Structure formats: structure tokens, C-alpha cells
Amino acid sequence: MTPGSVYFDEQFHFHDGETGEKLFVVLGSADSVIVVAKTTSQQHGRGVTFGCQPADRFHNFFIPMTDGYLKKPTWVCLDEFYDLNAVEMLNKRFTGRVKHICALDDQFTRLIQDCSLQSLDISEAQDLAVRACLV
Helix, strand or coil, rough: CCEEEEEEEEEEECCCCCCCEEEEEEEEEEEEEEEEEEECCCCCCCCCCEEEECCCCCEEEEHHHHCCCCCCEEEEHHHCEEEHHHHHHHHHHHHHHHEEEEEEEEEHHHHHHHHHHHHCCCCCCCHHHHCCCCC
């Protein structure tokens, strides 16, 4: 899974213990751990200016629908990050539980990576994984 890839997981495991359908963006990887951020199409007070929104209540990166990648305006949620096991993700892809949606271009991906590195919620290990994979 390369940085900038967007996937749909039918059984995404959230930090609160719930499981559900979710789109996520790959930000980086290191030591068989893939660092991802979930997305939402629900505005809930988030800004609608393209790009990094660190001053919003929840740190995010806004992708308007006009960018041609996703079907709806989408916010990459950079107030919480997920560490996914690379082997488990590979198995989920082979069984069809995780589907590739699109690949953001390198310039776009780098903007999201840079925005994620500004987040107060990224751990040191996640920061290092993203930095190791900057495009």
C-alpha cells in the first residue's frame, strides 16, 4: 500500500472498538505497519477551503469533489491516525474486504502528508513512518 492510495474497508476497526465501512488514505509505512487516516464526507463544522485545515476543531485536509478523485467532497481526518498491520491488509485485499478506490497524485499526496505532520495527534512512530515515505 503506497502513500496516497485510497481504500475502502468493509470492516474497518475504529479506536472506540466499533467496526464499520470506511474509506482511508495511506500516509506512510514502516516496519510492517501502515499509517492511515480515515475520511468523512460529513462536514460537521469543518472548513471547505481546499487543503490543510489545522485551525478547524478537528485537524483535517479537505478534498473538494471537483478534484476528480472521490465522488463527494471529502475530509481526511488528521485528528486520529491508525496503524494497520501490512500482512493483515494484504490478506484483506486478496479476500476483497479492502478495495482500492484511487491513487492520489504525488503532489496531492505530499500536501496531505505535510498536513498530517502538523497534527498534534500524530505519534512519534507515525511521524517517522510518514516522513520515511514522503513523496
